Amino acid sequence: MSAPRGVNQGVAPVTYGTGDRPPRGDYGRARSDYSCDQDWARYTAADHETYRRLYARQLQQLPGLACDEFIAAVAQLGAPERIPRFDAISERLLPATGWQIVGVPGLIPEEAFFALLAQRRFPVTDWIRRPEEFDYVVEPDIFHDLFGHVPLLFDPMFADYMQAYGAGGMKASRLDACELLARLYWYTVEFGLIATPAGLRAYGAGILSSAGELRHSIRSPAPRRVGFDLQRLMRSRYRIDSFQATYFVIDSFRQLFEATAPDFTPVYRQVREVIAAEGEVEAGAVLPGERQFSAAAG
Ligand SMILES: [Fe+2]
Numbered sequence: 001m002s003a004p005r006g007v008n009q010g011v012a013p014v015t016y017g018t019g020d021r022p023p024r025g026d027y028g029r030a031r032s033d034y035s036c037d038q039d040w041a042r043y044t045a046a047d048h049e050t051y052r053r054l055y056a057r058q059l060q061q062l063p064g065l066a067c068d069e070f071i072a073a074v075a076q077l078g079a080p081e082r083i084p085r086f087d088a089i090s091e092r093l094l095p096a097t098g099w100q101i102v103g104v105p106g107l108i109p110e111e112a113f114f115a116l117l118a119q120r121r122f123p124v125t126d127w128i129r130r131p132e133e134f135d136y137v138v139e140p141d142i143f144h145d146l147f148g149h150v151p152l153l154f155d156p157m158f159a160d161y162m163q164a165y166g167a168g169g170m171k172a173s174r175l176d177a178c179e180l181l182a183r184l185y186w187y188t189v190e191f192g193l194i195a196t197p198a199g200l201r202a203y204g205a206g207i208l209s210s211a212g213e214l215r216h217s218i219r220s221p222a223p224r225r226v227g228f229d230l231q232r233l234m235r236s237r238y239r240i241d242s243f244q245a246t247y248f249v250i251d252s253f254r255q256l257f258e259a260t261a262p263d264f265t266p267v268y269r270q271v272r273e274v275i276a277a278e279g280e281v282e283a284g285a286v287l288p289g290e291r292q293f294s295a296a297a298g
Pocket of ligand 1: 140144145148149190205206
């Protein structure tokens with residue numbers, strides 16, 4: 001099955017203003033750190049219904065495709081019938097892993113995004129797609145951000161990884177290495193797979209919040225599934241307008257956290273040297289001798 005246009009809802013924290021259209025959302029409400037209050041009373045019955053339908057569609061797909069940590073935590077989002085209140089989720093999340101969620105008007109600049117993550121504050125877009133955008137919305141909305149990202153913030157190791165990523169991002173900004181680090185976010189936080197004793201499972205938010213990519217990422221024979229390798233990952237281009245052609249597979253969240261713990265300064269240098277010598281790796285390409293994973297049966 002070919003991917004519908006724009007299926008990819010895992011948009012990386014790109015700076016707005018670089019595209020040819022203004023960002024969606026009311027940035028006039030944002031504070032200097034881009035956070036804003038969730039105006040919960042403003043949601044309409046149609047907004048809550050859109051959330052309910054999206055949640056129900058994704059929930060029934062999770063068994064056998066989403067990782068156990070995600071499935072165990074998804075109920076922490078609260079009642080699936082209506083859009084949750086951010087404060088209520090933070091009351092559960094803060095004692096669990098020290099994270100909170102904060103509202104934002106939409107995509108925010110990279111440096112603001114990194115700063116919030118480094119403070120263990122996860123930015124969640126506070127508007128929801130229109131009913132006619134049920135299957136496709138250009139920018140990540142509240143459903144992608146909440147359903148896709150927040151459950152794993154209840155996992156202590158993944159929660160630490162996200163903070164480390166934010167801290168690394170602040171440093172990458174100074175080293176002009178945001179593009180390389182964005183690839184790490186893309187191929188882990190948004191489109192990561194994990195090898196478990198029961199088989200491959202998804203943990204990336206772009207997959208978990210997508211109607212079609214969840215099954216595709218685990219079961220389709222089409223994409224490449226490559227063992228996680230930081231340098232290889234940072235050399236790899238990615239697709240933003242279709243299902244991914246390459247996924248990177250981690251063994252554990254600890255592996256992910258430990259891979260980001262070192263100072264990336266020499267990593268960026270090495271990656272740039274390899275790219276200069278051998279080029280970037282196109283999405284879907286495989287390198288000789290690379291560890292690959294097959295599609296799961298089912
Ligand atoms: Fe996302």
